[in-house]
Amino acid sequence: MKAAVKRISPAVIGVLLVTLAQMAPHALPDPVAGAIFALAAAALLGWNVGPLKLMLAGALRERLSAFSVATR
Numbered sequence: 001m002k003a004a005v006k007r008i009s010p011a012v013i014g015v016l017l018v019t020l021a022q023m024a025p026h027a028l029p030d031p032v033a034g035a036i037f038a039l040a041a042a043a044l045l046g047w048n049v050g051p052l053k054l055m056l057a058g059a060l061r062e063r064l065s066a067f068s069v070a071t072r
Contacts (some may be wrong), residue, residue, distance in 0.1 A: 028034045043049045
């Protein structure tokens with residue numbers, strides 16, 4: 001059983017990578033979205049920030065930017 005699981009794991013990772021590569025042009029339509037993705041990935045991988053904290057920080061940033069545009 002362990003041998004089968006060890007052989008299936010690389011296949012699953014390969015399928016995920018191909019799927020992500022196919023979705024990337026639609027998910028990252030412009031350089032700004034790509035930069036936001038790169039910063040989020042670096043925060044998740046480099047600084048051990050949890051995904052919930054990262055999503056809350058993005059929501060707070062968006063709320064503050066909407067507030068600053070509305071007050072102009």
